[in-house]
Amino acid sequence: MLEIKNLHARIADEREILKGVDLAVAPGEVHAIMGPNGSGKSTLAGVLAGRAGYEVTQGSVTYLGRDLLALSPDERAREGIFLAFQYPVEIPGVNNMYFLRAALNAVRRARGEPELDAGQFLKSVRAKLKLLEISDDLLQRGVNVGFSGGEKKRNEIFQMAMLEPKLALLDETDSGLDIDALRTVANGINRLRAPERAMVVITHYQRLLDYVEPDRVHVLSDGRIAKSGDKTLAAELEKSGYAVFDAA
């Protein structure tokens, strides 16, 4: 589904941050990318989602057989890629429901599906909220405006549930969460695991992986995948820390 080959990227004209990332993700798989601060985790998420300010200098990213890097951020989303933000953006004046319906209908149009009217949309919203066990108090507010850290992350997972992506990138979704919020978010992620859906979970800590069991774990260090393994690699890292990779 996703194939990253020898990916090099830098910020504007500055130093290179990704120095040859290789990664292949198949449908239904959950991959965890772990690594210390500054290893390039957020850059990787940004490049995959199409954030401005990054320059890919070498390598390729293929998604469902297409050159992902040639697509705009909104085209990527309409093709089924979803990025859960590390820092979800507050957008005053844009109602969360209105925003979500616009997004869902944009994605549905791209899939050749009919748009949902207000009633159908509301029904779908209710079903997803129930599935994720989250309350509806976020819906009528401005997008992420005045949300707590936990509410913002829950809103990201809720959006993911509504948009039903083929490939979800979760950028440090566990950061800044207390244990209850972490459980809710992890629970949501688990319920959205599906045979046709791949997930890439980017995280600094192992604790999210106590709840979301990955198929593969990769260690990103100094812009490269330094080690890959199964879920036991995460536990190993918890014990030994990232220092061993810095030394390598």
Add this chain to the structure above:
Amino acid sequence: MTVVKAETAPYFEAFRARPHDAEEPRWLAARREAALLRFGELGFPTRRQEAWRFTNLRPLQGTNFAPATGIAAVAPAVVEALRLSDATHRLVFVNGRFAPELSLLSVVPAGAWLATARRTLDERPELLEAAVDDSDTAGAQPFASLNAAFFADGFVLALEPGVVLDRPVQIVHVGRAATPAQAAHVRNLVLLREGSRATVIENFTGEGAYWSNSVTALSLGERAALRRIKVQDDGRDAIHFAVDRVTLGDDTRYESFVLTLGARLARHDTLALIAGERAHCAVHGAYLLRGEQEATNATAIDHAASHGTTREVWMGVVDDRAHGVFLGRIAVRPAGQKTDAEQLNRNVLLSPRATVDTKPELEILADDVKCSHGATVGDLDENALFYLRTRGISEADARRMLIDAFTAEAIATVEDVGLRDYLAAHVQRWLSQDGDARREGVS
């Protein structure tokens, strides 16, 4: 001896050439002459004058605008499109002349007077005396003076003490180009006596090159309350000038919102005198400009009595090579103790060639006051744009959502939900038309 500026000469000729109106009261004829002379003395403003330094008057000075003479045919659909769901009274003016066939005049409650300026002059001439005064014959607003000399008609709303108009009054001004170019000078009056209340919506719309020049005197007696909405959507080749002169008595509430969308050159001046204690003066607005449009919104609030409040929120959206100007003056005289004034002007530029000038000006001569102001000019939030796009929303739609949300912040100051929706619908229509740059595929 007064010296008349050369560039005003064509207007003196036009004044002498206009048909004589034998019915006109002598006081008005005298004031018209004095006002014309005042215009002659003042001449066209120049950029050396502080209040006009950001305004390019070339579109106005390049043409002699003769006073509009006759009415042009206007399809009823033009007016219907602006319909406010619950407006019961509607006066329509075409090129500054009353168009009865497009208007809806239902019965007004006892103690209310709603009529054209012309009819008021015939039946209640004393009312109109309040609409033409020293500010025309000795003031510093040249185009208001010119208006006093030439106005043919306008609307008058006068409410006796305690009279409440439940439903809004809608005034629609339609402009149509003519050859040679014409100016519609309209003179309006809103006179609310003690404890009376009203809502007035004014629309400006039109096609072609014309000059719409209106002056409105608004006077609120003790405890009176006026809600005023103006939607200026004049034709893109038109020139639009308007001056509001507001006088607020004790415990009055004045709440206005000016939405500026149209005209190639536009200016709206709000001059408010807080003459009574505990008056509330809310003067809000938004301007959305594109192409080569230039629009100035100038407010001058004069706190001459204590415990007054001023609230101003102005949001500007400027695209292409358009130019937005906000001039916000608040003066607090020594008698204006306990004044509480807040002014905010925020702007987003949608194109690298769009410009905004914003100038707050506070002059405070009392020692126990609270006055704040803020002005910003920036771009649309790139992070917010990216966030929306990562959810599948196209860049164009994401921009529209953010502009809509930005403007909504100003519209939120309007209390009535129906009026808010009415304003929002006009913004939506603006958003549905792309800027010149994006229409041509250059960004």
